[in-house]
Amino acid sequence: MVELALGDLIQTRKKHPCGSDQWVVIRVGADIKIKCRGCGRIVMLERAEFEKRMKKNLGKAPAEGD
Numbered sequence: 001m002v003e004l005a006l007g008d009l010i011q012t013r014k015k016h017p018c019g020s021d022q023w024v025v026i027r028v029g030a031d032i033k034i035k036c037r038g039c040g041r042i043v044m045l046e047r048a049e050f051e052k053r054m055k056k057n058l059g060k061a062p063a064e065g066d
């Protein structure tokens, strides 16, 4: 299973339509919630689906002002 923590920066295999391929993990559980760093869109995925889409865990994301 993929190591995952709140606040981790994730790179996805496919780019979001906004052009960003980096997401911040905002919830970890049975489902994973990630927020696009490009446009702020929040997406919820089952862990299995998330692991398919994830390319790389880039580690702790820099703090965001929200």
Ligand SMILES: [Zn+2]
Pocket (backbone or CB within 6 Å): 016, 017, 018, 019, 020, 036, 037, 038, 039, 040, 041
């Ligand atoms: Zn986006």
